[in-house]
Amino acid sequence: MTGDTQLDEFGLIAELLAPLADNKAAARLSDDAAQVAVPDGQALVISTDMLVANVHFPANADAALVANRLMACNISDLAAKGAQPFGCLLTLGVAENWDSAFLTRFVATLAEGLKTYEMQLWGGDTVRAKQGFAGLTVHGLVPHGEMVTRSGAQDGDDVYVTGTIGDGFLDLPDLGSAYAAPAPPIAFGQAVRGLVNAAIDVSDGLMADLDHICRASKGGIEIEAEAIPLSEAGRAYGDLAALVCGGDDLQMAFTAPPAHADILGIEAEKHRIALTRIGRFSADGAHAAILLSEKGAEIKLQKRGFRHF
Amino acid sequence: MTGDTQLDEFGLIAELLAPLADNKAAARLSDDAAQVAVPDGQALVISTDMLVANVHFPANADAALVANRLMACNISDLAAKGAQPFGCLLTLGVAENWDSAFLTRFVATLAEGLKTYEMQLWGGDTVRAKQGFAGLTVHGLVPHGEMVTRSGAQDGDDVYVTGTIGDGFLDLPDLGSAYAAPAPPIAFGQAVRGLVNAAIDVSDGLMADLDHICRASKGGIEIEAEAIPLSEAGRAYGDLAALVCGGDDLQMAFTAPPAHADILGIEAEKHRIALTRIGRFSADGAHAAILLSEKGAEIKLQKRGFRHF
Numbered sequence: 001m002t003g004d005t006q007l008d009e010f011g012l013i014a015e016l017l018a019p020l021a022d023n024k025a026a027a028r029l030s031d032d033a034a035q036v037a038v039p040d041g042q043a044l045v046i047s048t049d050m051l052v053a054n055v056h057f058p059a060n061a062d063a064a065l066v067a068n069r070l071m072a073c074n075i076s077d078l079a080a081k082g083a084q085p086f087g088c089l090l091t092l093g094v095a096e097n098w099d100s101a102f103l104t105r106f107v108a109t110l111a112e113g114l115k116t117y118e119m120q121l122w123g124g125d126t127v128r129a130k131q132g133f134a135g136l137t138v139h140g141l142v143p144h145g146e147m148v149t150r151s152g153a154q155d156g157d158d159v160y161v162t163g164t165i166g167d168g169f170l171d172l173p174d175l176g177s178a179y180a181a182p183a184p185p186i187a188f189g190q191a192v193r194g195l196v197n198a199a200i201d202v203s204d205g206l207m208a209d210l211d212h213i214c215r216a217s218k219g220g221i222e223i224e225a226e227a228i229p230l231s232e233a234g235r236a237y238g239d240l241a242a243l244v245c246g247g248d249d250l251q252m253a254f255t256a257p258p259a260h261a262d263i264l265g266i267e268a269e270k271h272r273i274a275l276t277r278i279g280r281f282s283a284d285g286a287h288a289a290i291l292l293s294e295k296g297a298e299i300k301l302q303k304r305g306f307r308h309f
Numbered sequence: 310m311t312g313d314t315q316l317d318e319f320g321l322i323a324e325l326l327a328p329l330a331d332n333k334a335a336a337r338l339s340d341d342a343a344q345v346a347v348p349d350g351q352a353l354v355i356s357t358d359m360l361v362a363n364v365h366f367p368a369n370a371d372a373a374l375v376a377n378r379l380m381a382c383n384i385s386d387l388a389a390k391g392a393q394p395f396g397c398l399l400t401l402g403v404a405e406n407w408d409s410a411f412l413t414r415f416v417a418t419l420a421e422g423l424k425t426y427e428m429q430l431w432g433g434d435t436v437r438a439k440q441g442f443a444g445l446t447v448h449g450l451v452p453h454g455e456m457v458t459r460s461g462a463q464d465g466d467d468v469y470v471t472g473t474i475g476d477g478f479l480d481l482p483d484l485g486s487a488y489a490a491p492a493p494p495i496a497f498g499q500a501v502r503g504l505v506n507a508a509i510d511v512s513d514g515l516m517a518d519l520d521h522i523c524r525a526s527k528g529g530i531e532i533e534a535e536a537i538p539l540s541e542a543g544r545a546y547g548d549l550a551a552l553v554c555g556g557d558d559l560q561m562a563f564t565a566p567p568a569h570a571d572i573l574g575i576e577a578e579k580h581r582i583a584l585t586r587i588g589r590f591s592a593d594g595a596h597a598a599i600l601l602s603e604k605g606a607e608i609k610l611q612k613r614g615f616r617h618f
Contacts, residue, residue: 050400
């Protein structure tokens with residue numbers, strides 16, 4: 001580090017980012033492009049998510065929060081697809097308040113994430129921006145043709161979620177840990193890839209995300225409200241509708257045949273993942289998810305999920 | 310189109326972008342991730358470049374200009390690496406003045422670019438932003454291990470550039486065609502992949518970009534000022550230093566053994582590319598490019614290139 005409060009583009013790349021790109025594909029960011037060899041028999045799973053100041057995080061947010069959420073939002077997509085993290089490109093719109101201290105902490109947190117998820121940094125682009133933003137394009141690996149899609153749910157499948165629902169929403173106002181440093185079930189997602197029929201990450205809100213599975217798989221999902229896993233804070237909050245539509249959970253929702261219940265439980269235990277069956281997919285339902293009370297009555301929801309756009 | 314002046318995120322994706330993603334990997338953007346099979350024996354060349362309003366283009370710029378420059382900046386990197394365009398992801402920060410008409414025109418221009426360069430759209434992310442921005446992450450293909458790097462220049466190599474130098478710089482103030490709708494030499498880049506030792510796209514300014522080759526290849530480049538190809542406007546402009554450091558050309562600079570001069574000329578003619586030998590790389594030079602007058606004196610340059618950051 002130079003001790004300046006501002007780094008220029010080349011300083012940011014050479015001093016902070018290049019040491020993270022110590023892999024064959026990126027060769028310490030020494031070229032305009034990375035050269036990536038994909039292992040035989042593997043296909044790439046590619047996704048991108050970006051975060052914008054005052055839209056996805058407070059403009060004065062801590063650098064570690066921005067880096068952790070950026071990593072988690074993207075890893076969450078790979079987890080739900082059953083993919084193993086491989087490599088990524090980082091795009092940064094550097095706001096005026098993102099000084100050297102901010103960028104150093106951002107990059108250090110990013111480096112931890114790359115290590116945790118065993119993912120390579122392949123490249124990126126940095127620009128100055130009035131409104132800070134950060135984007136990641138992530139590449140995962142699956143055996144050829146085995147990506148878990150939204151469209152594979154089968155009649156009679158059980159519907160599951162990992163973790164608890166609503167804690168991202170509850171932790172957002174105070175930037176608590178469920179919001180600030182989520183841990184998507186990436187290893188579990190790979191472990192159950194061959195056992196599940198359809199999956200999605202819970203990022204917009206449980207009901208909105210299950211709707212996506214319903215539309216893509218052409219069926220309906222009935223959720224038992226009583227079965228939805230809540231944390232102690234979630235149970236105390238009292239407003240289930242807000243929790244199931246609140247977004248930011250970065251858990252995984254999926255459907256699987258009832259015959260796989262036992263082995264899914266074993267995998268969940270092995271990976272220390274809380275796994276809960278919350279409902280059922282049926283091919284003859286309307287193409288949406290509905291929430292049912294203990295007595296079987298539909299609980300009407302005002303909105304289905306949270307839109308950052 | 311709905312006739313509204315604003316599209317929401319799902320409308321933008323469903324109505325405008327999904328029809329462009331009619332390929333097997335993206336399946337019309339029906340999932341969170343694309344599933345990409347890389348042909349046997351091929352490696353991926355991956356690069357990303359983004360453009361920000363008031364940094365890389367005027368905030369009131371025409372949608373076609375933004376889309377054309379976004380495509381060209383990214384294709385230019387693939388061209389210099391000798392890669393064949395394969396697929397890309399689009400990230401958009403939608404500013405308030407980017408209404409439905411703007412987005413429709415942006416997407417239509419992007420669609421033309423995808424067709425021109427035979428590249429698939431695999432996915433992306435859209436958010437609202439105060440300051441509009443657009444990013445592309447492009448994936449190209451090369452036979453395994455054959456990406457042209459910055460670091461391969463050999464002692465005695467000739468140094469070449471395609472097209473003319475300085476026209477992007479000259480056309481920037483009035484948003485003329487060399488700036489607004491550049492055409493990187495993508496087919497030529499692939500045709501000469503096996504003939505060149507090192508290459509880079511001329512985006513920051515010819516001298517700054519040649520410096521990158523010098524540092525990576527550990528040698529020096531002497532450029533003959535008289536040899537630099539200029540357009541009529543460039544010759545009339547008179548200030549060669551400004552033209553060679555001005556940036557935005559999106560041409561290709563490369564080094565190749567003198568023995569390849571004839572075949573390079575034939576390939577250039579075949580692809581209707583103006584190709585000019587402008588100097589020589591030597592392993593014993595300082596790790597920078599220098600500009601020499603007809604009499605062999607060094608022409609000193611105040612700055613080496615243009616930095617958008």
